Amino acid sequence: MQNRKLIDYLPAFMQDVVEMNVILDVIEQPEIVKLWEAFDDAMNDQFIMDATENGVEKWEEILKITPKPTSTLDERKFTILTRLNEQLPYTMRTLDNSLKALCGENKYSIELTSNEYTLLVKLALIAKNNFNDVVNLLNRVLPANIIIKVQIMYNSHKKLSVYTHEKLRQSNHSNLRNEVLEIGYRNNEL
Numbered sequence: 001m002q003n004r005k006l007i008d009y010l011p012a013f014m015q016d017v018v019e020m021n022v023i024l025d026v027i028e029q030p031e032i033v034k035l036w037e038a039f040d041d042a043m044n045d046q047f048i049m050d051a052t053e054n055g056v057e058k059w060e061e062i063l064k065i066t067p068k069p070t071s072t073l074d075e076r077k078f079t080i081l082t083r084l085n086e087q088l089p090y091t092m093r094t095l096d097n098s099l100k101a102l103c104g105e106n107k108y109s110i111e112l113t114s115n116e117y118t119l120l121v122k123l124a125l126i127a128k129n130n131f132n133d134v135v136n137l138l139n140r141v142l143p144a145n146i147i148i149k150v151q152i153m154y155n156s157h158k159k160l161s162v163y164t165h166e167k168l169r170q171s172n173h174s175n176l177r178n179e180v181l182e183i184g185y186r187n188n189e190l
Helices: 018-044 053-063 073-084 092-103 125-141 173-178
Strands: 108-113 118-124 147-153
Touching (some): 018 053, 053 073, 073 125, 092 108, 092 118, 118 125
Parallel strands (some): 118 147
Antiparallel strands (some): 108 118
16 A cells, blocks of 8 residues: 555646645655554554554553563563463463463473472473563462462583583583573584
8 A cells, every 4th residue: 555656646637737746745645654554553453463562562551461671572472472362260281381382392390289289380491581471370370279389490410410520610600500501512512
């Protein structure tokens, strides 16, 4: 729609008038293009994946979501989709599917101790940015009588044992514990 020219809508005898061409090209056409763009944005805002910044803000307001200041537009859209896909009542399977969508496959573990009414969710270091989203999800969907514990699976001695002391010495203790490590061989080196 944006490539349409207003001059084409005038009768043929008026299209040759210089003043009409100037008025339409300089004044009217830019306003109509802005109108068409606003219309496209309003249509796109109806669909989460196509939504603009304005549309995402409206969805967050409707769903009472407060985005993190560091969240990208795609992360905010994902949070909205997660909220819209929540289903009650929850089973372990649906909880597992929600966590899989939020954190990624094999990036968490769930342990339910039914006789103590305790649910322990452990997040992999690579999914630690989703910690607050996981806590919020669990608080919203789980029954109030279940004690929720969410932990991050920090690097352990077992994970670090594949590295040589020389390689480990290149980093400090905090980084060794808290940072995602790439385990594998590169140039015959760990």
